[in-house]
Amino acid sequence: MRLGKRYSPERLEAACGRALHINAYSYKTLESILKEGFDQQLLLFKQTDSKPVILANELHAHPGIYLVIGVKMGLFALELLEAPRKKLTVESECLEGTDYPLPCINDGITAATLCSMNHKMMNLAPGKPDYAATFTCKGRSLRVSPRHRY
Numbered sequence: 001m002r003l004g005k006r007y008s009p010e011r012l013e014a015a016c017g018r019a020l021h022i023n024a025y026s027y028k029t030l031e032s033i034l035k036e037g038f039d040q041q042l043l044l045f046k047q048t049d050s051k052p053v054i055l056a057n058e059l060h061a062h063p064g065i066y067l068v069i070g071v072k073m074g075l076f077a078l079e080l081l082e083a084p085r086k087k088l089t090v091e092s093e094c095l096e097g098t099d100y101p102l103p104c105i106n107d108g109i110t111a112a113t114l115c116s117m118n119h120k121m122m123n124l125a126p127g128k129p130d131y132a133a134t135f136t137c138k139g140r141s142l143r144v145s146p147r148h149r150y
Contacts, residue, residue, distance in 0.1 A: 091124075
């Protein structure tokens, strides 16, 4: 494809993802997305990057819904706070800190944000029975928690 000569593989892949999102599959659409820079704008909470989920599976040793929830929470915070990875601090709130599903959610958040307790960018804080995480970047904070069970 000619566009591959003018644009990086990362931009071309992002443009294809944007085109799929809007159900537009023509060459002209891809060219327009790249020319206007729409491929570099995040779709709020629609990021299709599967790398954090793959990393989370490798980090955590088993897949699961709470792992994916953690990844989604981390991606959501990155997008809303307009924060680059490794530039957030995360405070994870829970009742005990080690009970299921907390480690799963925390590993998902770590995979998405690249913030970890080892790098002192994530810490556990005593909280309520419901799980939540507070993400902070450049003086802005966002508290995110999964929806309650139905």
